[in-house]
Amino acid sequence: GEDVEQSLFLSVREGDSSVINCTYTDSSSTYLYWYKQEPGAGLQLLTYIFSNMDMKQDQRLTVLLNKKDKHLSLRIADTQTGDSAIYFCAGSFTGGGNKLTFGTGTQLKVEL
Amino acid sequence: DVKVTQSSRYLVKRTGEKVFLECVQDMDHENMFWYRQDPGLGLRLIYFSYDVKMKEKGDIPEGYSVSREKKERFSLILESASTNQTSMYLCASSPTGTGGYEQYFGPGTRLTVT
Numbered sequence: 217g218e219d220v221e222q223s224l225f226l227s228v229r230e231g232d233s234s235v236i237n238c239t240y241t242d243s244s245s246t247y248l249y250w251y252k253q254e255p256g257a258g259l260q261l262l263t264y265i266f267s268n269m270d271m272k273q274d275q276r277l278t279v280l281l282n283k284k285d286k287h288l289s290l291r292i293a294d295t296q297t298g299d300s301a302i303y304f305c306a307g308s309f310t311g312g313g314n315k316l317t318f319g320t321g322t323q324l325k326v327e328l
Numbered sequence: 329d330v331k332v333t334q335s336s337r338y339l340v341k342r343t344g345e346k347v348f349l350e351c352v353q354d355m356d357h358e359n360m361f362w363y364r365q366d367p368g369l370g371l372r373l374i375y376f377s378y379d380v381k382m383k384e385k386g387d388i389p390e391g392y393s394v395s396r397e398k399k400e401r402f403s404l405i406l407e408s409a410s411t412n413q414t415s416m417y418l419c420a421s422s423p424t425g426t427g428g429y430e431q432y433f434g435p436g437t438r439l440t441v442t
Contacts, residue, residue, distance in 0.1 A: 224368060247429060258332070258418055258433035259371075304370065308429045314359045314378060314422055315386075316431055320370035 218242040218309050220319040227325045234292040236322045238305035243286060245307045249316065250279065250290045253302040262290070262303075292324075300326045331355070332434035334419050340440045347406040349437050351419030358424040360402035361431065362386075362394065365416040377402055378424070409441045 219241040228234045240248075245267045251259040265272045265279045265288075272279045278291040288305055302323050306316040335350035351360065359378050363371040363386075373386030375394040383394050391413060395403045402421075406413055416438050420431040 220370075222370075249430065251433075256435075258435045259420075259431075260433070261430055264430065314424060314429050315361075315373065315376065316429060318363075318371040320368060 218307065218317040220305060220307060220317050222303075222305060222319040222322045224320065225323050225325070227327060228295050230295060230297060230326055230328050232295055234290075234295045234299065234324055234326075236290045236292075236303050236305075236324065238288040238290075238319050240286050240288070240305075240307055240317075240319075242307070242309045242317075243283070244310035245283075245286075246310060247308045248279075248281060248288050249306045249308075250277075251304040251306060251318075253304065253321070255301070259304060295324075295326050297326045297328070300324055332419060332421055332432050334417075334434040334437050336437050337435060338438050338440075340442065341406075341409050342442055343410060345406075345409050345441075347409050347439065347441075349404040349406075349417055349419075349439070351402045351404070351421075351434055352400050353402075353421040353432070354400065355421065355423070355432070356399065357421035357432075358399070359422045359431075360396065361420040361422075362392075362402065362404045363418045363420065364388070365418055365436070371418065374404065409439075411441050413439065414441045415439060 249264040361376040362374045377396040419434040
């Protein structure tokens with residue numbers, strides 16, 4: 217089945233850029249998503265990218281997709297303490313129906 | 329705004345008890361999902377449903393069952409709770425369509441089995 221992997225932790229200083237990476241094994245992705253989970257809460261969609269796109273920018277967020285390497289990244293510019301959360305990448309894959317496959321999540325810690 | 333609600337935020341049960349976790353969505357979504365979230369393992373799909381009375385096993389269905397009698401409600405049942413089912417349980421819903429498959433999540437239920 218599909219496998220989606222992320223590093224578990226990332227620590228950055230306030231004001232720096234954060235880059236959270238994700239790799240996946242199934243090349244038949246249709247959409248790829250980034251979700252944010254704040255402490256004690258459910259997941260909230262941050263942004264998504266269609267698989268025929270290379271990049272998507274949305275305010276402080278930039279998503280880069282390298283289909284050849286099956287690599288997805290989320291860049292957060294000017295990271296703030298409110299960005300501290302767990303970030304999940306997820307993908308929908310051909311044959312998966314309406315299911316999403318989630319990564320393990322990256323805990324982002326923003327330090328002053 | 330899409331709203332997905334879960335019946336409890338925190339639940340403590342004893343080993344062997346039957347546990348019901350309820351999820352309700354108000355956007356007429358066809359698809360509903362139950363996940364469990366454990367540190368370092370991400371979200372793992374337990375069961376999902378794409379229509380009333382329909383259910384499909386996810387990646388880790390053992391020890392769980394589900395019920396979907398009404399479109400808006402999807403219940404997760406632990407027939408005989410065990411300590412290894414201590415976890416955060418997340419419910420989600422999504423519409424069916426040819427576009428993306430964004431899922432909308434509830435706030436989660438943190439279940440502790442003692």
